[in-house]
Amino acid sequence: MKPRFLFAPGAVLAAGALALISPHILPQAARTTFAWAGPGHDHGPAGKHGADKSQKASDKQAAGDKQAAGHDHDDEGLVHMTPEQAASHGVDVAVAGPGVLSMSLSAPGVIAPDSDRIARIAARVVGTVAVLNKRLGDAVEKGEIVAELDSREVAEARSEYFAALTNLELQKTLFAREQELWNRRVSAEQQYLRARNTLREVELRVELAAQKLTALGLSPGDVAASRNAGPGAAQSFQRYPLRSSIRGRVVERRVDLGAPVGGEGQEKELYVIADLSKVWIDLAIPADELSRIHEGQEVRVAAQDGAATKGRVIFVSPMLTPDTRSARVIAELDNDGLRWRPGGFVTARVTIGEEPVGLRIPRAAAQTINGRPAVFVQAPEGFRIRNVSLGRDDGVHVAVTSGLTAGERVATRNAFLLKAELGKAEAEHAH
Structure with a gap:
């Protein structure tokens, strides 16, 4: 018995020809007609021109990023400041070099009239x-x-x-x-x-x-x-x-x-x-330190407001105070201008010896940045931070053991202002 069809075979072929015919039996030209040419794809003159523009923009961006990265590296640790600006802010500069540290004994004192x-x-x-x-x-x-x-x-x-x-x-x-x-x-x-x-x-x-x-x-x-x-x-x-x-x-x-x-x-x-043209500094020196204190030794005196001057030991008591086991030591100071007022408290450093060092800087030049000692070295464009290693300190100068060479100029007075400016610059760069 012959099969029966609902539709004529010709009609079926005419309706579903494209769906039933495999791509592998289509001509090559027909398959090429359906190929995708997306943006940036190098197909034809228009696609090649777009690719060239994109490549140039990418190269330009990369060059800018590289330049910006190099500029940030050069400015790292640098505080831009001209000599005129430094002078207006009271930033002094000193030359690092060899010198002598005065070894001293520190003791609290009270100003008294002579x-x-x-x-x-x-x-x-x-x-x-x-x-x-x-x-x-x-x-x-x-x-x-x-x-x-x-x-x-x-x-x-x-x-x-x-x-x-x-x-x-x-x-x-x-x-x-x-x-x-x-x-x-x-x-x-x-x-x-x-x-x-x-x-x-x-x-x-x-x-x-x-x-x-x-x-x-x-x-x-x-x-x-x-x-x-x-x-x-x-x-x-x-x-x-x-x-x-x-x-x-x-x-x-x-x-x-x-x-x-x-x-x-x-x-x-x-x-x-x-007559307050001369005043006394009354010190109490422990008994175990008295052997290093003698009349005529130099004394550096500093007040709480930063004022400082020099004097001389004029009296070392031969008697000890029973309660404190210390001896009274008196230093004399010139008091021109009545700067030193009796009753005030000071810190006195009695010079007990001297030690030559190969390189020293003023104590005010040493700063602590990120937990490490550092100084601000003067450069043509300003001051650049430099980590250093420090040695002995006499209260006025400090020895430098590494990180600095003789002849370099470092910021001393008001160097903390440079530290503050450096901190602000780093904060702005982080944001």
Whole structure:
């Protein structure tokens, strides 16, 4: 029995010819018609031109990246700053080179006035404050009158001296007359001898009265003025001047006008005057370090605000303090401009030896960056960071054992500003 078809064979071939025919039996030209030519594919003139443009852009980008990478490498660790900018920011530069480190012993100290340069202006008599010529902080010259008192004791002493002077003049006249009569053999020798003895007694009273005035603190000039004063000046003898025994400044005033002084339970001192042109640094040195401390050694003193100066050891106590087992050591400093104020705290370094080194830099030049010691070396375009190895340190200079050569210039004062600028530049580069 022959099979039966729903559709005619010709119709089936006409409807599904393309689906049923295998590509392998199609002509070559038909297969070429369906080939894909995407972007950048080198097929035809247009595709080749697009590929050339893409390659050039890629090469240009690569060259730019390479240049940027090289520029970042050159600027790494560099702070751009001209010499003029460095000067305006207070950045100083020093040359690294050989030198000497001063080995020293460090100890805390207290500034104190020189005890030989302090004067306490005290009343030696009982009286009342009549005049105060100086205020706190005023400058005083040696021998200048700083105050005056009204004192009955002084008035009595001066009156006694004035009476002795008057009697002396009378006895001189009487003695001159008796001497003339004795020379002419008119009077007896006994009268002449009695007049001479009386004159000597009066001269002795004058000397005793003058010494009493001197003991009360009156100067020889005041005594001479009393000698030359007339009878009407006796009323002014109660005025007692107080003079400064040193040149300095008034650092303390303890009385007011009209205050009683010199008596029982009353103030004795009127002023305290100090000459602060030189001050002391009072140090406490442990007993085991005393063998290295000697009078005349140099002392470098630094305050908390960065001020520094030099002085000399003038005293090493032979006694130890029982509580601390330390000895008192005193250094003397020049104090021009009154920079060093008594009562302030300082750090003192006593020089105990010297050590030559092949290369040293100021201590302020050494910075710590990323946990390592480094310095900023001056370059034509600014300052470049350089890691170094450091050796001994004397507080002012530090030895450099590697990382730096003699003759290179490094930033010293305000080098921390360069460190801050470097940190900002690295932060910006990271972002």
